[in-house]
Amino acid sequence: MSQVPSPGARRIPDATIRRLPAYLRALERSSLSRMTSGELGQLTGFSSEQVRKDLAYFGAFGTRGVGYEVPALAREIRRILGLDREVLAVLVGAGHLGTALLRYSQFSSQDVQVAAAFDVDPRVVGTTIGRVVVEPLEHLEERVQELGARIGIVAVPAGAANAVGERLTRAGVRAILNFAPVTICQACPEVVVHNIDLALELQALAYFVTVTPDKSLAVERDL
Amino acid sequence: MSQVPSPGARRIPDATIRRLPAYLRALERSSLSRMTSGELGQLTGFSSEQVRKDLAYFGAFGTRGVGYEVPALAREIRRILGLDREVLAVLVGAGHLGTALLRYSQFSSQDVQVAAAFDVDPRVVGTTIGRVVVEPLEHLEERVQELGARIGIVAVPAGAANAVGERLTRAGVRAILNFAPVTICQACPEVVVHNIDLALELQALAYFVTVTPDKSLAVERDL
Numbered sequence: 015m016s017q018v019p020s021p022g023a024r025r026i027p028d029a030t031i032r033r034l035p036a037y038l039r040a041l042e043r044s045s046l047s048r049m050t051s052g053e054l055g056q057l058t059g060f061s062s063e064q065v066r067k068d069l070a071y072f073g074a075f076g077t078r079g080v081g082y083e084v085p086a087l088a089r090e091i092r093r094i095l096g097l098d099r100e101v102l103a104v105l106v107g108a109g110h111l112g113t114a115l116l117r118y119s120q121f122s123s124q125d126v127q128v129a130a131a132f133d134v135d136p137r138v139v140g141t142t143i144g145r146v147v148v149e150p151l152e153h154l155e156e157r158v159q160e161l162g163a164r165i166g167i168v169a170v171p172a173g174a175a176n177a178v179g180e181r182l183t184r185a186g187v188r189a190i191l192n193f194a195p196v197t198i199c200q201a202c203p204e205v206v207v208h209n210i211d212l213a214l215e216l217q218a219l220a221y222f223v224t225v226t227p228d229k230s231l232a233v234e235r236d237l
Numbered sequence: 238m239s240q241v242p243s244p245g246a247r248r249i250p251d252a253t254i255r256r257l258p259a260y261l262r263a264l265e266r267s268s269l270s271r272m273t274s275g276e277l278g279q280l281t282g283f284s285s286e287q288v289r290k291d292l293a294y295f296g297a298f299g300t301r302g303v304g305y306e307v308p309a310l311a312r313e314i315r316r317i318l319g320l321d322r323e324v325l326a327v328l329v330g331a332g333h334l335g336t337a338l339l340r341y342s343q344f345s346s347q348d349v350q351v352a353a354a355f356d357v358d359p360r361v362v363g364t365t366i367g368r369v370v371v372e373p374l375e376h377l378e379e380r381v382q383e384l385g386a387r388i389g390i391v392a393v394p395a396g397a398a399n400a401v402g403e404r405l406t407r408a409g410v411r412a413i414l415n416f417a418p419v420t421i422c423q424a425c426p427e428v429v430v431h432n433i434d435l436a437l438e439l440q441a442l443a444y445f446v447t448v449t450p451d452k453s454l455a456v457e458r459d460l
Contacts, residue, residue: 031441031445034440101447114337118333165446167439188445191438191442200282210433213258214258214259216326217349219326219431220318220319220412221257222411224387
């Protein structure tokens with residue numbers, strides 16, 4: 015797995031990758047057989063230009079004035095995302111947030127299945143949450159390798175997050191969803207880390223509710 | 238609050254707004270008095286170009302080769318985000334995720350304070366979670382107005398989310414953080430909605446762990 019672009023490859027913005035699952039869900043929930051970029055944008059909250067631009071990275075699927083073929087585009091997005099085969103994830107940290115994630119059925123779907131969960135708290139280890147039994151953290155490496163899990167979810171306190179991220183990476187995980195409010199795995203170029211920092215999301219919203227003279231509210235809603 | 242740009246205002250990408258809190262946190266945690274864009278990028282996981290581009294929307298704070306004055310830049314970002322005054326939020330849905338949010342101390346900070354929480358479950362109403370006592374949903378409008386809360390957090394099931402979003406908006410909320418896996422408030426142009434869709438985040442990560450011949454892993458890590 016290289017961080018270097020292959021010859022001729024276009025750089026795909028991370029934000030585009032992040033929007034593809036939303037398009038996929040809208041397509042798969044729709045009963046239409048064709049959909050324009052405007053319709054797909056309406057369903058997902060993005061502009062039609064954004065939709066067209068995102069999908070253009072992967073080739074031209076639509077026909078002007080006619081739109082996209084819904085089943086074909088859904089299949090193609092599944093293939094692009096790698097959701098045409100099973101992807102396994104493991105979760106570390108079965109506290110309130112970890113429990114919420116494990117019980118949220120859409121989070122662990124047939125697309126990406128959370129196959130194991132780990133915690134250090136002996137009161138939590140051995141309990142069943144959603145579809146998994148929480149295991150002791152010492153089992154992490156063995157189970158990641160056994161399962162062939164490639165995604166890790168870090169829902170541990172900030173102080174423990176980097177060490178957990180590095181253990182996941184050494185065990186073979188190649189993408190991490192990090193909920194801890196710290197930057198992790200900076201020493202691990204082989205892993206992609208997406209951060210969901212709930213406190214920062216809330217702070218960003220403050221921008222939109224406080225009007226100052228030098229501030230326009232015409233912000234591009236691009237995510 | 239207008240959706241129309243004021244004359245001469247530059248459109249600020251939403252993604253830029255979303256990165257500002259990360260810059261702010263890095264600046265406020267640092268003991269340095271000056272910091273280059275490269276150092277700030279290192280601490281937050283963004284490129285120095287990204288940092289410079291984001292901050293340029295708000296004027297030139299840095300000096301080439303010298304960097305940014307840390308306290309001044311932090312103050313300026315606070316002002317831009319509107320965090321130089323107290324911002325109040327309310328949360329609807331005190332299930333597992335809502336509980337995790339209420340107990341996560343950094344989520345409700347002195348910057349943005351979650352001042353009230355609501356639920357429909359009589360077993361939850363009246364219980365104390367974090368710093369708030371959960372109130373019945375019927376109190377929503379009255380309490381939002383009483384508090385002057387401008388931010389709403391929607392952590393209810395998908396089927397209830399749009400109705401809750403519209404009630405929050407009618408009560409005076411102007412920005413919503415939506416955790417339900419549906420598009421809400423499309424009929425409310427006066428409110429900004431940021432979606433955190435945990436299942437979609439996980440699906441997006443599948444892209445990075447499944448290598449196909451036509452796919453380069455050289456994705457811009459721009460968020």
